[in-house]
Amino acid sequence: MRDSAENQIEMVFIRHGETESNQRKSYLGWTDEPLSVEGREVIAQNRKKYPDADFIFTSPMLRCRQTKEIIYGNQSCQIIEKWKEMNFGSFEGKTYLELNGNKDYQRWIDSGGTLPFPDGESREEFILRCRAGLMDCLTRLTEKKSDTFRSEDQSKKINKICFIEQENEPKKASQQKKVQGKVVCVVHGGTIMALFDSYGKGSYFDYQCRCGQGYECTLSYTTDENGAVDETSIFITDEKLILGE
Numbered sequence: 066m067r068d069s070a071e072n073q074i075e076m077v078f079i080r081h082g083e084t085e086s087n088q089r090k091s092y093l094g095w096t097d098e099p100l101s102v103e104g105r106e107v108i109a110q111n112r113k114k115y116p117d118a119d120f121i122f123t124s125p126m127l128r129c130r131q132t133k134e135i136i137y138g139n140q141s142c143q144i145i146e147k148w149k150e151m152n153f154g155s156f157e158g159k160t161y162l163e164l165n166g167n168k169d170y171q172r173w174i175d176s177g178g179t180l181p182f183p184d185g186e187s188r189e190e191f192i193l194r195c196r197a198g199l200m201d202c203l204t205r206l207t208e209k210k211s212d213t214f215r216s217e218d219q220s221k222k223i224n225k226i227c228f229i230e231q232e233n234e235p236k237k238a239s240q241q242k243k244v245q246g247k248v249v250c251v252v253h254g255g256t257i258m259a260l261f262d263s264y265g266k267g268s269y270f271d272y273q274c275r276c277g278q279g280y281e282c283t284l285s286y287t288t289d290e291n292g293a294v295d296e297t298s299i300f301i302t303d304e305k306l307i308l309g310e
Contacts, residue, residue: 079279081128082108094153119246124148147198150253154185195259265301
C-alpha cells in the first residue's frame with residue numbers, strides 16, 4: 066500500500082462572456098442563453114490575454130461553451146454538468162427593479178441571500194453541487210484516462226495528464242506531485258464564487274467578477290492509497306484576477 070500523495074494543479078477559472086440578460090442585469094441561471102454580439106466581440110478582443118490551456122472543462126451551458134470556442138477554438142474539452150449556474154427559480158429572467166416589492170424577493174434579501182430561491186436552489190445547495198463538480202473534474206484528471214482529452218476532430222494528439230514530483234522538495238511520507246499542464250475551466254460567476262468560497266481564503270461575495278474575468282490559482286489536494294481524491298484536503302492558493310484592469 067502506498068502513502069497518500071499531495072497533488073498541485075495550476076487552474077484557471079474564466080467567467081463566460083456577456084449575454085443580453087447580463088446586459089439587462091436580470092437573473093440568468095438555467096436559461097440556455099447565447100452570448101450577445103457585444104459579448105462575443107469583447108471576448109474575441111481579449112482572446113490573447115487568457116492563459117494557454119492544456120486541459121479544458123466547461124459548464125454545459127451554451128454561453129460557456131461559446132466563450133471556450135472563441136478563446137480556445139476546437140481544442141478538446143470536457144463538460145462538467147454540475148457546474149451549471151445557480152437555479153434562480155421564479156426570479157429567473159427578472160431584474161432587481163422588476164422584483165422590487167415582491168414579498169418572496171424581500172424575504173430572500175432579508176436572509177442575506179441564504180434562503181432558497183422560490184422554485185430554485187439555496188446558496189448552500191448550489192455550493193455543494195459546484196463542489197461535487199470539482200470532485201468530478203479532479204477525479205477525471207487523477208484517473209489519467211488516455212482518451213479523456215481526445216481532440217474534437219480526432220486528428221490531433223491526445224493530451225494526457227502527467228504528474229511530476231516537485232523539484233527541490235525533501236522526501237516526505239506524503240509525496241508531493243504537480244500536474245504538468247494548465248487546467249482551464251470556463252464556467253459561471255456563481256460557480257467561481259462557490260468554489261473559491263469553499264476552498265479559497267475569502268468568502269462568497271469576495272469573488273464576484275465581471276463577464277470575461279476570472280481567477281488563476283494553484284489548487285492542492287491529496288489522494289488516498291487507491292488514488293481517490295480526498296475532498297476535505299482541497300485548498301486554493303495564489304489567487305490572481307484575470308483581466309482585472
